[in-house]
Amino acid sequence: MDERGFKGKTAIVTGSATGIGAAVARRFGREGANIVVNYSRSKAEAEAVVAAVETAGGRAIAIQGDVASDADCRKIAAAAIEAFGTVDILVNNAGITKFAAHADLDALSQADFQRLYGVNVIGAFQMVRAVIAPLKASGHGSVVNVSSIAGTFGIGSSIAYAASKGALNTMTRSLARALAPHVRVNAVCPGFVASSWFTRSFGTETAERLADEHAKTVPLERVAAPEDIADIVAFFAGPASRHVTGETLLADGGLHLAVGQTSFR
Template sequence: MKKLAGKVAIVTGSSRGIGKEIAMKLAHEGAKVVVNYSRSPEKAEAVINQIQQQGGEAIAIQADMSQVDQIQELVTTAVEQYGQLDILVSNAGIEHFRKLEEITPQDFQRVFSVNVAGQLFVTQAAARYMTSGGRIVLTSSVSARISVFYHTLYAASKAAVSAMVLNLAPELGERGITINAIAPGGTATDMAQENAKRYTHPALQSAPPDALLLSKTSLQRLAQPEEIAAAVTFLVSDDASYISGSTLAVDGGRF
């Protein structure tokens, strides 16, 4: 019997990268998966096709995680389609690098509207439909506990996520629902490729970005997206039934 047979899952931001691998892994374990995307319907459909080719079941639903009305529509449409909701994986997020004197109120609103408000309100919407045994996993980051130049807004937004799961755990626990977060480190995705160099000291940015990043990782390599997906699958399975309010570092031993 597959671990998630009979379950229905929403994975936000799952048309590419880590979110895609999470959606595929949950489907492989038997869940019916809602693949959420914001602007790339063709990429979402490609994920659906891959899941179906592996014998899984999935649908794609568009929703911008910075828009509360769209978040609510995503969840209600998923429940209308499948009749239940057991798992939420909130993966959608945006990066941000900017010096303190350059940060604008618009920057703050853009980053926090997706990384914090988006995760809070999709949790609120999903929890309405969950019963005992429900599983919620949000996405924090290793950035919440390491110092990186010009990364203040992003890091603050991810630290807020860890605070949310810690404080929502007892409230949701009264209903038998667990909530946790993952905190990925450097992962081999297109987003990481675009931003890897920014995670190093400005004076060292002429050096190969991979070498600098790997020098601070105990396992001396980037994570593969499927390794992050495996950690999420554990947290939404019965194997993690007594874990709630935690942020699980999946960072290869970042130091």
């Protein structure tokens, strides 16, 4: 793909005010795309991403909405059509978690599960449903779900989070079957990503310590940046993967290779 490979394409990126979503929006913007920057609460950060996209040569708008609400999903889709006339790419990046030790079953309530599934799974489904007509009409529609290795290995911040990402991985395959041949659906499953999400969750000192420890654990001896994941999203969204659908790609620096290993050296 050339430097302006997404020029003229329209992408909705949910949860794109910060972190991976913001990196995806900026990446597409550098290649000339029209971007719908969706946010739930971070209005100022979303507007900063819009400015970055426009500075890079793309066009962008910021739209508030909670993807757990079907009405909000339809509002986001309508705003994209009104501003840009089409939707070619949907990146389901919005996600939430609750931190709870896996062995502490009392740490999670029914409401916790419902809220996590509402955003991480149902929200992704509702966004696909809201934009399915323009995705099909585009002739090259692509959905990229930002999942997690938690959904493959049952690890991560809580059982509810891992379960929701496992459901998202399964839904990726189901939608890939259901929407072919008009729309491709794939997922990227990051491991630890050095983003503002970890800093907000743990504080700067703890987040840096976790990143250092993680880098010593994985075979590639590095921690992913949001831009690393954005590159994979761009691959799935673009023509280089036009013969790929229903794929779930682990982007964990090789952490999955640790099974049965005590050292990589």
